[in-house]
Amino acid sequence: MHNPGQNPSRTNRFTTRSIGSSHENRPLLLHETPAFASAPGGTLLIGGMHGDERATILTLLSFQDRLQRSGRVSESAPALGILPLANPDGYLHNTRYNARGVDLNRNFETGWSPESEEPSGAAPWSEPESRALRDLILQQRPGRIVTLHWALAELDADGPQSTPLALAMWNSLTEAERAPYRLRVSESEAVFPSPAECPGSLGQWCGTGLHYPDGSAPAIVTLELPYDPALPRPSALPGDHLARLRYAWKQDARGYLSAVEGPVHKMLWAAC
Template sequence: MSRSPAARVTLAASAALVLVAGAPPAAPAAQDARPAVVQSRVIGHSVKDRPIRAWRVGDPDARTRAVALASLHGDEAAPRMILQQIRDGRPVEGIDLWVVPVVNPDGFLADRRHNARGVDLNRNFPREWVRTATSGRRPASEPETRALMRFLDRVDPRFVVSFHQPLYGIDTYGPKKRWFGRRLSEELNLPRKDFACGSGCHGTLTQWFNNRFDGVAVTVEYGADPSWRRMNVVAPRQLLRALGGSR
């Protein structure tokens, strides 16, 4: 693993929370009917005990490992189609990629931003966390947050792409994100922007990951109503190319 000693202490504390809160993720599935999938697993469960599923596509021995995720906010559902299309399509080459199309299944099914306890999961991570009405009772208080933290700790990816809506751009706020943000901007044909969250970001996935890991996490925002063709045909090819993969 490539984290600092402080990071390991923080992650150990997070792991302790997970063990108290529930069982670890299920073992990888032996088979998956989709030709691109080489491994699948349940990485955790939501407040309402719905499974959070991840699929591994591509080459597990590839030099680059990446994670792409969507629907951290349940009402930002369109980009999940990018990841589902990659998962359900032809085999992927040149990259070891995990896709998590729906991180917040309770919010997704209710078509709302927050999880079933009214928490904004992208304000619940233990980095610069601030107590607000929707940030949770404490850092990493939510089972969805802890599941994703544990999963990223185990996978230790070089790249994380977190898909959102509707701000239409690639987040290049902060020096660590800029070079990868430029690559994503060029490949996905989205403008580069600084998403400073108005008065300042707090408790976000990308803040936590970029502080704790050597890899880089970037937020990608599509518009409010991207076309079906863009989500299912154009963007999957673009994302694979940006990460160094192909079909």
């Protein structure tokens, strides 16, 4: 991937552009390396689709910062795009939804349902944030997409083409680092639910609905951050797990982040 003809001072940084605007007119900012911008097939990392899942945004920003400071961007020039905050209005209002009360991760076309458990919008693609993400993916055609969420404590691969990506991420971790997670790939019928748990999600669309003009489909992994980074993942999360997480986050967000960041960064690097 390294192109020795490129000036390191130019490649050792991300450039930032807006891929669209939220309902309340906030920019959707993509940070990209020159290699990501110049050709299809790169890796796209997405956080903050649910605006109150702060840990997803912060771990992506610290990953980007670490890459830049370590010089890894210039060494291997990964084709990497990072959209740390896909739902800036939700972030500002500290809510899962966008400013119109829609769960963006139910607003994608594949499997979209008006009777989704979460508000899915008036129609597929009814929201400016999901349309901006769709257009970015159709124009840029990333080969690998990792979308971060909080906190079902798993790696969830949609579509058989996503299994190698999920395994590469999983195999980048030590056994101890894997303990707070579980791995869900489509070949493993024992753990893969049918029908889809998240109709109209980005994972559903990319993993099973989307095909690029050449017939290929992107690999996509939904990386759900740990429920409790200090403990092995329970086979069933408690019914009030989100309330418990929010409480723990309020008490010690820094402690949670420092426990998850190292392994998450390893998995993200494995996806590049």
